[in-house]
Amino acid sequence: MMRRPQAPDDPAARIRWLRPKPPLSGAAKIPDSKVGQLLTLLDRSGIPRELEELLKDRPGPKGVRPRVVLAGLLLSAYYTGRATVADAWRILHYSLEPRARAWLNIPDRPPAGPSARIASSKRLYRGLDTITTVLDPVRHDRRSRLPQRHADFHAAIWDSSEGRTAAARLQTLANRLVLATVRMAHQRGHLRGWNGDVGVDATSVPVVAHPDNRRRGTASVEITAGWHFKGGTGDKTFGYSATLAIAAHHRDHDDETPKAYPQLCLGFELDTPTVRTGPNAVTILTQIAELGLPAGILAADRAYTGCSPLSFQTPVRRLGYRLALDYKVKERGLQGSWRGAPLVDGSLMCPLTPAPLIHATTGADDDTVRLRSDELREKIEARASYHFKLKEGPDARGAIRMQCPASGPSPSVNCARRDRLRPRASTPTAMPARVIDLSNPLGRALPAAARPTVHIPETEHFAPPPTEAMPQVCCAGSITVPADAEAADWRLAKYRQDVPYLHTPWLNAYRPIRSHNEGANGRFKSGTLDIGNSKHRPAPGQVTQTLLLAVMLTVANLTVLEAWLTERAGPDHLTEADYDATGPLPPLTTQVIASPATANGRHPPPDAR
Structure with missing residues (x-):
């Protein structure tokens, strides 16, 4: 020995x-x-x-x-x-x-x-x-373990209002250093090819310290650390969770080759695992918005789908981002409704959508969704005609205007109910010749014979019910879809996303952005610079x-x-x-390692700016 x-x-x-x-x-x-x-x-x-x-x-x-x-x-x-x-x-x-x-x-x-x-x-x-x-909001000795009751007292201070204020100041200060590189790349034009898409994910940051010792009744040296569980595998790591925002891009159907840009880390938040998952992501995105960078599609895994709408979905939409989310097994299929329109896999659909299309993914497990059969793929693609269409973009509060799929200059379905409640203007017998712009999707509407027809109940044909008995979405030309749960059903604010789930646009957005997230995590945790190696940053304490x-x-x-x-x-x-690290600002008089004058008698240059 x-x-x-x-x-x-x-x-x-x-x-x-x-x-x-x-x-x-x-x-x-x-x-x-x-x-x-x-x-x-x-x-x-x-x-x-x-x-x-x-x-x-x-x-x-x-x-x-x-x-x-x-x-x-x-x-x-x-x-x-x-x-x-x-x-x-x-x-x-x-x-x-x-x-x-x-x-x-x-x-x-x-x-x-x-x-x-x-x-x-x-x-x-x-x-x-x-x-x-x-x-540090609560300073204590981190060279040895504390009794569990003392550590719990210090950890409670971190969760108090004063502790959260100090923690927010710490995170903002630390994130400025990372954002300095982003600001430099933006000012030099290196981010011109980036369209604003962001991938948000939490990765484990292990620490040297050991977890709490229940047998001895002593806490870990890292009193605010916890167990980070990796989704899908069940592996756990003791330490912190770092929320990283990575610059990414989605695949455009018309242009398969995206413009080049450096995939930078746009910000981070270090916190106790499984705590403040949504607010930490919103804090990073808010600081990104302050730099004047564009806002595109935001893709996140199911940990963020499960967040409260007030803490994640609503503030993210108000920042201008479009959400691309994934769902758990019990969350797929029919999720709620708004103004009579069913919410199916995050998208509002026609109230008369066929039931097989609404329940195509109900109860489907992850393997069924990832390895889609031909039958499931056909049902998902058939949903596109029944989706509500975006009429107006988000306002200052993130609310959008949507209209019935049978409305507008380019309807995607034929609906007798819509024609009865809101008759179209009469069409002249002789239409003048006009040039069709193929690049404009509004000018490429399918003819009525090529569109699917919505089947209304037979009783409605012979005895139309009054307008008050009809769904609001069928009576109004368009509806307002709010972003917050206070003005809408919480299910709408929680599950709604701006890219139809499992459709080709969703696959071309969610998969590449999530892949960029995982690739960046792997790059930052490999090679010489490894943020996942606790020995590369052994100093204890969350600060x-x-x-x-x-x-x-x-x-x-x-x-x-x-x-x-x-x-x-x-x-x-x-x-x-x-x-050059010199600059016009006057030097501070604070003493540093050496005396104010160097060995040759020259004073040090001022701080750089």
């Missing part, structure tokens, strides 16, 4: 035994252009300035500035794939050129001797600890994990952009001036 090595008794030997240790064979030098790029990105996110404002009234020495700590973590994640303070310390003191050292006010020479190395390393650790302290995950996703977006540009236009030809 091997024993853990013990620290020596000699003080000098103990210092040499402690970490951090310098690189064994010398560290590779990092070019100033890369340091300047990351610093400019960091400063334009506004995070360093906001942290400085939060820390300006703290008593005691200022220590290492947040800008230096975050810059070191960005460099560490970019060059090692790990967001650790130890790697950040090695890079800051052993890998930077003189110009980059001046930008960050790092001493010209590495620390001399083990005591100086340990002192400079501890200052960097304390710098990160200072950031997490000011952002620290959120900041470190933001750093890693920012670097992941940068690598996606660099690979995308290299594949299409060769290496990026940006000059070093494009990544």
